[in-house]
Amino acid sequence: MRYELYYWPTIQGRGEFVRLALEESGASYIDIARGLEEAGAGVPAMLELLDGEMVERPPFAPPFMKTGELMLGQTANILQYLGQRHRLAPTSEAGRLWVHELQLTLCDFVDEIHDTHHPIDGSLYYEDQRKEARRRTAKFLELRAPKYLGYFERVLERNQSSGTHLVGARLSYADLSLFQVVDGLRYAMPRAMKRLEEEIPRVVGLHGHVASRVRVRDYLASDRRIAFNEGGVFRYYKELDGA
Amino acid sequence: MRYELYYWPTIQGRGEFVRLALEESGASYIDIARGLEEAGAGVPAMLELLDGEMVERPPFAPPFMKTGELMLGQTANILQYLGQRHRLAPTSEAGRLWVHELQLTLCDFVDEIHDTHHPIDGSLYYEDQRKEARRRTAKFLELRAPKYLGYFERVLERNQSSGTHLVGARLSYADLSLFQVVDGLRYAMPRAMKRLEEEIPRVVGLHGHVASRVRVRDYLASDRRIAFNEGGVFRYYKELDGA
Numbered sequence: 448m449r450y451e452l453y454y455w456p457t458i459q460g461r462g463e464f465v466r467l468a469l470e471e472s473g474a475s476y477i478d479i480a481r482g483l484e485e486a487g488a489g490v491p492a493m494l495e496l497l498d499g500e501m502v503e504r505p506p507f508a509p510p511f512m513k514t515g516e517l518m519l520g521q522t523a524n525i526l527q528y529l530g531q532r533h534r535l536a537p538t539s540e541a542g543r544l545w546v547h548e549l550q551l552t553l554c555d556f557v558d559e560i561h562d563t564h565h566p567i568d569g570s571l572y573y574e575d576q577r578k579e580a581r582r583r584t585a586k587f588l589e590l591r592a593p594k595y596l597g598y599f600e601r602v603l604e605r606n607q608s609s610g611t612h613l614v615g616a617r618l619s620y621a622d623l624s625l626f627q628v629v630d631g632l633r634y635a636m637p638r639a640m641k642r643l644e645e646e647i648p649r650v651v652g653l654h655g656h657v658a659s660r661v662r663v664r665d666y667l668a669s670d671r672r673i674a675f676n677e678g679g680v681f682r683y684y685k686e687l688d689g690a
Numbered sequence: 691m692r693y694e695l696y697y698w699p700t701i702q703g704r705g706e707f708v709r710l711a712l713e714e715s716g717a718s719y720i721d722i723a724r725g726l727e728e729a730g731a732g733v734p735a736m737l738e739l740l741d742g743e744m745v746e747r748p749p750f751a752p753p754f755m756k757t758g759e760l761m762l763g764q765t766a767n768i769l770q771y772l773g774q775r776h777r778l779a780p781t782s783e784a785g786r787l788w789v790h791e792l793q794l795t796l797c798d799f800v801d802e803i804h805d806t807h808h809p810i811d812g813s814l815y816y817e818d819q820r821k822e823a824r825r826r827t828a829k830f831l832e833l834r835a836p837k838y839l840g841y842f843e844r845v846l847e848r849n850q851s852s853g854t855h856l857v858g859a860r861l862s863y864a865d866l867s868l869f870q871v872v873d874g875l876r877y878a879m880p881r882a883m884k885r886l887e888e889e890i891p892r893v894v895g896l897h898g899h900v901a902s903r904v905r906v907r908d909y910l911a912s913d914r915r916i917a918f919n920e921g922g923v924f925r926y927y928k929e930l931d932g933a
Contacts, residue, residue, distance in 0.1 A: 503848050504788050507795045507841050517784055521794040523766075524787060541760055544767060545747055551764040552750045558801060566809050566822065568829035579809065579822050586811035598750050605746050 450476035451513040453493040453506075458679035459631075459672075461522045461557065462510040467623040468526055470666040472533035478671070480509075523550045526620040535620040546614050549602065549621040553628060556595045560632070561680045563587045563687060573677075573684065580687060588639050588689040592632070596647045599625055603649035610649065611656040618660070625650065626657035631681030639689040693719035694756040696736045696749075701922035702874070702915075704765050704800065705753040710866040711769055713909040715776035721914070723752075766793045769863040778863040789857050792845065792864040796871060799838045803875070804923045806830045806930060816920075816927065823930060831882050831932040835875070839890045842868055846892035853892065854899040861903070868893065869900035874924030882932040 450469060454462025456478070469476045482488025493509065496502055496518070506520030512528075519525050527547050530536030536546045561569075566583040567576040599613070608616040613625065629650060632640045644651050657663055666672055675681055693712060697705025699721070712719045725731025736752060739745055739761070749763030755771075762768050770790050773779030779789045804812075809826040810819040842856070851859040856868065872893060875883045887894050900906055909915055918924055 503850070504791075505841075505844060505848070506791070507798075507838075517787075519787055519791065521791045524791045524794055527790075528787060544760075544762055544771060547770075548747075548749070548762065548764045548767045551767055555750075555801070558798070562805070567826050568833065570829065570833055579825070582822070583810050586813065590811065590813055595750075598748075601748060605748070607746070 448475075448514050450474055451479050452476050452510065453479050453496065453512065454510040455678075456481040456490060457673065457676070459627075459675060459681070460510075460679045463627055463673075464522050464620075464624050465510050465512065465525050465529070466671070467627060467663070467666070468529045468533070468535055468620045470671075471618070471623055471660065471662050472529065472535065473662060474529070474533060523547065523554050526550055526624070530620045535618065535623070537615050537617075537619070542615060546619045546621050549599075549613055550624055552595070552598070553621065553624045556591075556628060557680055559587060559591055559595075560628075560635070564682050564684060573682070577686075580684075584687040585689070588636070588643075592639070592643055593646070596643055596650060600647040600650050603653060611653050613653070618657070622653060622657055623663075626654050626663075629654040630658075631675065631679075634675040635681040635683050636688045637683075642689075691718075691757050693717055695719050695721050695753065696723055696739060696755065697721070697753040698921075699724040699733065700916065700919070702870075702918060702924070703753075703922045706870055706916075707765050707863075707867050708753050708755065708768050708772070709914070710870055710906070710909070711772045711776070711778055711863045713914070714861070714866055714903065714905050715772065715778065716905060717772070717776060766790065766797050769793055769867070773863045778861065778866070780858050780860075780862070785858060789862045789864050792842075792856055793867060795838070795841070796864065796867045799834075799871060800923055802830060802834055802838075803871070803878070807925050807927060816925070820929075823927075827930040828932070831879070831886075835882070835886055836889070839886055839893060843890040843893050846896065854896050856896070861900070865896060865900055866906075869897050869906075872897040873901075874918065874922075877918040878924040878926050879931045880926075885932075 452462065452465055452469065454460065479488050480490050480493045484491055497506060504518060510522060510525065511518060511520040512525050519528055530546065536543050563584040564573050564580050565576060566579040573580065602613055606613065612618055613621045658667065695705065695708055695712065697703065722731050723733050723736045727734055740749060747761060753765060753768065754761060754763040755768050762771055773789065779786050806827040807816050807823050808819060809822040816823065845856055849856065855861055856864050901910065
């Protein structure tokens with residue numbers, strides 16, 4: 448079954464967590480909004496499902512995914528579905544719930560990262576909420592980033608089965624997502640991250656491990672990987688990068 | 691199996707979504723942090739699991755829940771688990787995924803509601819981010835609240851099986867959560883909600899339906915239901931309530 452992924456075509460954003468799971472799975476998928484409008488793809492094809500009046504179960508926002516008759520929205524929900532089908536989650540119920548719990552915490556972290564540059568509203572330009580962004584980011588770097596990163600360090604430390612995976616002895620979609628968060632923070636806040644990383648050797652190790660996996664490495668080197676930019680979740684604004 | 695719920699004892703907060711599901715299920719549970727310290731309960735019992743060094747799979751934050759050997763964190767994850775066991779979600783995979791997707795969107799909505807009064811950081815008092823809160827809330831009322839509420843109105847409208855449930859013909863945990871969000875917004879922003887509700891008759895109907903269910907009604911009238919207050923997600927600050 449070929450998957451159809453729907454996400455904004457010029458940014459990594461939240462869609463990247465799904466892209467990484469699809470790539471690591473070796474699953475067959477099309478990134479619809481990056482396709483040609485003449486071929487019935489592109490952003491209009493995505494908006495038709497998002498805003499179409501005939502869609503019985505409309506997603507709230509991208510990313511969403513279609514497979515056969517099933518349409519699925521919400522990043523963590525899509526990952527839960529893919530995880531079960533492509534061995535990116537444990538088979539036991541307790542294991543699956545734990546991976547999902549970690550993913551939901553990662554999604555919360557991503558929301559907070561997004562709000563460092565958009566503390567007032569997503570509809571306003573960064574430039575129109577710069578002052579608030581500086582204030583929010585200072586608190587984020589002082590309190591929130593260490594709290595989240597320290598949490599995942601602790602989870603890795605307490606996982607008796609592995610030093611490089613969050614859950615059990617195998618790779619899960621939560622590992623892929625944590626890789627992406629570290630990768631994104633390195634782009635967005637290189638100076639601050641350098642300091643933060645001193646406290647989280649296991650998280651840094653996980654990032655390196657994921658990056659070195661054959662399929663992930665191939666993906667990152669391909670033109671399917673969109674470069675980080677200032678339209679996505681992880682944005683580099685020099686003034687926000689703590690000293 | 692008796693459930694142990696762990697959440698802050700003086701607020702509804704995010705724990706309330708779990709409480710509502712437990713109450714509607716008629717499940718046997720203890721609200722641990724509201725119990726007596728002398729009896730090994732209370733907040734210390736919660737913090738021991740949250741911060742304890744021996745916890746193999748530590749939750750990031752309350753609410754979390756224990757049942758037998760299983761410990762579960764993240765509101766939506768707990769609800770997904772309860773939904774399957776207590777008929778608060780469809781039995782089909784597609785139905786379960788759809789309820790979960792809606793719940794995750796509700797959780798995002800709740801996060802944004804929280805950030806109206808805490809746009810800079812949760813560690814600061816409201817009074818120390820009042821100016822930013824006014825700006826964020828104005829945008830929230832102009833754009834975000836209508837977007838979310840309009841979305842759930844649309845989902846109700848498109849559900850062919852029911853006029854009062856989000857998914858299929860039966861109550862789900864997402865219905866309970868939407869009830870709670872409407873209830874909370876009425877408390878936090880009564881003037882603004884009055885205006886917003888004009889556009890969402892089905893959502894208002896769902897709120898009334900859920901409130902009238904025997905177990906929910908009994909719960910709301912009991913002292914197990916903590917009153918809304920300015921420590922939780924839904925807070926009333928007159929200056930934030932749009933005209």
